[in-house]
Amino acid sequence: MNERSSVDDLAAKLRDELSRYSPGGKLPSSRALVERHRVSPVTVSRALAQLTAEGLVVTRPGAGAYRAERRPATAPAGDTSWQEVSLSAAATADSVPRTVDASGVLATLAAPPAGVVELNGGYLHPVLQPERALSAALARA
Incomplete structure (x- = not known):
């Protein structure tokens, strides 16, 4: 069974003609x-849409289809080699051994003292949630 698509065929022909x-x-x-x-017309529309998705053609409603401008060369990725050095746990012979102070993390993870309501979680403390008011409003709705 030969599954040729008229859309793919037309898109290939138009792709070849774009050099003109x-x-x-x-x-x-x-x-x-x-x-x-x-x-x-549907085949033409779909073929142009395929070329547009590939970045070869730009369509402007009411004005037509145009060959896409050349894309500027993408900038090379930034130098991330510093991350390997600064985030690595191994110390080299000429560097100072790295240690991690986990006291801040441990203080954050500790349970708050009694009577303190934490507001840093993004959710209201269950005591502060208006459950009765919301329940009454839902019942009225």
Whole structure:
């Protein structure tokens, strides 16, 4: 069974024809593409959408389809080698051994003293939640 897609075929033909147009150059209208390639308007629309998704074509409603501008070269990724040095646990011969002070973390994880309501969790303490008012409002609704 041969599963050829007219959309894929048209997209391949248009991809080959794109070299004829300068970046920003206008492609033929959908109507002209329908007549030239003897396909339906839906096929043309889907093929252009496929090329748009690939970044080769830009469509402007009411104005037509244009060859996409050349993308600027992406900047190289930043130097992250410092992370390996600063986050590694192993100390080199010429460096000071690293130690971790966990007292701040332990203080944060400790249970608060009695009578203290913590407000750092993002949720109200159960004592402060208006459960009765919300229940009454829900019953009225």
